[in-house]
Amino acid sequence: MMFSLRRVNAIFQKDYKEFSRNMAVSSVIFMPPILAAIYGRMGIDSIESHYLIINMTFAMITAYVQCCLIAEEKEKNTLRGLMLSPATTGEILSGKSLLSFLLTGVVIVISAFLSEYKPENITVVAIAIILSSFFYIGLGTLLGLFAKSVMEASVLVIPAMILFSFGSFITKLAVQYPILKVANYLPNIQLIELATEVENGAHFGDVLSQLAGIIIWVMIIWLLTVVTYRKRMVD
Amino acid sequence: MSLTFVNAEKHINDTIVFPAFDLSVKAGCITAIHSSVNVRAQLIDLLIGNTLLSNGNIQVGKDDIRNGIRNIGFLFLEDGLYDRLSVEEMLFFYKRLYDTDLLVNESMRKIQLDTKRKTKIGQLSYSEKKRVQFACLLLQNPDVYLLEEFDQNLDMESKKIVLLLLQQLRSEGKSIVMLTGNMESAVIAADEIYRLDDQGLHQVQLETDMEEEGMKDDVSKAADLVQPVRFEKIPTKVNEKIVLFDPPEIDYIESNDGQSFIHIKGESFVSPFTLKELEERLLPFGFFRSHRSYIVNLQKVREVITWTRNSFSLVLDDSEKSTIPLSKTKMAELKNMLGFK
Structure with missing residues (x-):
């Protein structure tokens, strides 16, 4: 069957309307800009604090919203209707991912503006951020497959939120506990490393290793998601 | 398709x-x-x-x-x-x-x-x-x-x-x-x-072959209906006990899998008689065979609903507001009884 953009668009619009009317979930999008505004006014502009906000956006908005969108369909028995419709799984997930992707983009731009973050090389940073958002969308989808309701989704997403938004503190702990060095390979830390390099005047060629790191994470998470999806849907 | x-x-x-x-x-x-x-x-x-x-x-x-x-x-x-x-x-x-x-x-x-x-x-x-x-x-x-x-x-x-x-x-x-x-x-x-x-x-089976069945039953009926004493209560079986009910208590009777179930105040009791036999006994008490597998106590009917031109229901005045199917031919009969033309 052909991949139909009309159906993706229909699902996207439906999810947008549902999301905007569900204040319990949609109010999280105000968190990062508010924090960014406070940071900006306080004059904090270290690269870590900018990325604390960006990584928080990824965990709290991208992953959480994606997770809730999927969990809610399951909770309200609407997923069955969607699966029986001509829409393929790819189309259903694309429609949902499109919403969380656009939300992430908008919130990151607003937050960066408020916290006065101006990267030296905007293309490289933008590519890295877009790649990272694919990782978090995958993470959200994976958690959404496990959650049976929005309530469960909110609980499941908390560990991910802690790990990925405050993950930059782990690097400091790693000085004391060498075992934590593994954490340096997490996608959020890779993103911070990349941004630091960029601030030091690095170009596209210099940050390939970090970009590759993020791409590997994207592939791992989507592989896991697809495997879990196949398993869960057979039951 | x-x-x-x-x-x-x-x-x-x-x-x-x-x-x-x-x-x-x-x-x-x-x-x-x-x-x-x-x-x-x-x-x-x-x-x-x-x-x-x-x-x-x-x-x-x-x-x-x-x-x-x-x-x-x-x-x-x-x-x-x-x-x-x-x-x-x-x-x-x-x-x-x-x-x-x-x-x-x-x-x-x-x-x-x-x-x-x-x-x-x-x-x-x-x-x-x-x-x-x-x-x-x-x-x-x-x-x-x-x-x-x-x-x-x-x-x-x-x-x-x-x-x-x-x-x-x-x-x-x-x-x-x-x-x-x-x-x-x-x-x-x-x-x-x-x-x-x-x-x-x-x-x-729906009502179409109802008339034939009626003919068949007629023969055996004559023999069955010799009762020594006039006796009006309707016996039902509950486990091993036999419970007797006054006809006016009954809301309706339903036949399911060849068994007759008497519904009284939301509970159902098995009766040893067939619907045909029960109909004979209950006719004098204002009961009405509304459908091949239903007999209803007309005293308890509150409403007759017309779903479409040829499907009807009776709504009873019991606690559950039960709806009983009423077949097309029986609708005409009921109208006659009620004095509609």
């Missing part, structure tokens, strides 16, 4: 859900399959493609169901609607999802919710939600409609609207299958009724 079960059989481990049966659901016909909840759930899983038959196959038209199920439209008992969308938005979503040319306004008018087009689905009543679900199904426009307990807990108005819609769909040549555990709703809506259980598939 028709839905055909060929030698379909399902068992889970050692338990037989249903033995092999053949059934062809014709186009332009409403077929009811009366079954337990478990059998119903299994049938739905099979049709969705979640499980496979142990043996045999199911076909839609000429295609095996395993090759895709695009031509069946399902109406599930759980609504599966988006509470935060308005009726209109929900229907537009389905229109886009199924990419149809059918008009949203048209389907909204058919379920008579045009006045509530802007209302959020979460604020609708249960029956109205069911109607929205129906409208989604109409937009989907499948060849085979599969309805799971569609009239459970529906209010009168919605039931009428839905039954009328089903008549329309039937005249358009759609095949409609209703899965239900409620014989009354099957009798009211369907043309053909089957019972499916671990004994297999059996057709439940």
